[in-house]
Amino acid sequence: MDVDKIKAIDIHTHAEVSCNDPEDPIMGKFLDAASVYFKADRKRPTIPETIEYYRKQNIAFVMFTVDMESGTGIKRIRNEEVAQFAKDNDDIMMAFASIDPHKSKFGAIEARRMIEEYGVKGFKFHPPIQNFHPYDRMAWPIYEVIAEYGLPAIFHTGHSGMGTGMKGGGGIRLKYGQPMMVDDVAVDFPDMKIILAHPSWPWTDESLSMALHKENVYIDLSGWSPKYFPKQVIADANSRLKHKMLFGSDFPLIKPDKWMAAAESAGFREEVMPLIMKENAAKLLGLK
Template sequence: MRTREEAARLNAIDVHVHAEISCCQPLDPIQAEFNRAASEYFGIPVERPSIPDTIAYYRERQIGLVMFTVDMEAGTGITRIPNEEIAEAAGDNADIMIAFASIDPHKGKKGALEARRLIEEYGVRGFKFHPPLQDFDPGDPIAWPIYEVIDHFGLPAIFHTGHSGMGTGMPGGGGIRLKWGQPILVDDVAVRFPGMKIVLAHPSWPWTDEALSMALHKPNVFIDLSGWSPKYFPPQIVRYANGQLGRKFLFGSDFPLIPPDKWIAAFDEAGFKSHLRQPILKDNALDLLFGAEEME
């Protein structure tokens, strides 16, 4: 998706797609334990698609995808999939794919240097943070060096919010602290870094109303609806989408945990007004990724 015009020809844009199997390194054994628990929670196979398999899946459906890994090396000890691998795949499939990077905030200024390099040399177009898995408060100054780079370039950053399917059912929840997924913790980031487009990932349960308040209050805050089937959305999601926040919601599946076909089918039956279908499935993502067009 090199241009807005190219992306607009696609059927939809999924802003939340995970890379879970690297082509250049073996699966981390700790990651394998998390995958098994997540498979039981979501009711999906333990085997995960490779990056090329995922791209082929989306190309067949002519759905654009934003792909990323999660760098959680400090919080879990899991070796991350290289950001460069995802960025190179996006470069080879630029008609349908955009790469976001993930850098553990505990890497501080070193992480900020990596972020700048990935933007300038690899064409990375945004970043992904998962505070519960990365074990950090998103408002902690430890992350500010990386945020400063993102803000400088005016790029989007996706923050996991709400309950985490990862770690669910594992002893101690896999060591994951759910409190770091509270959306209001990201509010300080939205204030301090207004050039950063912040996407609160998932319906944010059990703090859904916090996310809705932030999206209503802050021009730079958006919500992606990944990780849940729309038929299970808290009712206020549909109510606010049909009201004041129709331009703030984004289609995201959380693939491979939820297939986009299944998500879209449930979305069409969830009570969203028909005129919001194209904005949520595609147009709002176009504005986020390429800049908003003038509205009449």
């Protein structure tokens, strides 16, 4: 990947359609509800369609699925499928793997294989939908592999659009999205770069505090239009956390062009935008 030739790096995009397997019927209900919540098209793009879209936009992107088999019973999109597309399109695409923490040591074996055989660049965790406390020791074998290779891990934080409006929230427990639950992980796994996804509402200040306090903690700005960001996010992005903020869209629910258009009037300083849009992620991902 020639970082100098791309205009941005989107650190947060989802694979929601498999080219090999049919849509899981339970997942279909979640996608229905999420489409209403985000006012998004119910028809999700395939991975090849996403690659085409980002190549036309000249934006590099990180893509992942979410392995939530234990928490929901939903059959996952296989990490191998996402990773193979990334290997074949490495001028524009990078893959993160997602492994249900309930798989523990078995999951750690998969994590190592995904790194060594498929070259994944990081990992994705979604504690509310995976139904686990981020510091639960069952996840430690997976964390240990990630830390051994010095790779980053994205943790969903804050409110979850997935499950919003469904009966019982689709069984998703929002408490596991509290950022401070990840603080112990940051302490005990200092060689793992931790990315707290989204503005983390209603616990926004916790994420900002953690990114300020912990050298290995970053924030991605996905999942919300910048016009709705809490004012403290903009203030810290413009000052003491300007090297800790990462552009992310949450594609396909939010498209990067709409995110960038909203960011123009959100209050970001002109000189910090290159850091947010590309430079911080390039450094974190080892691209520069």
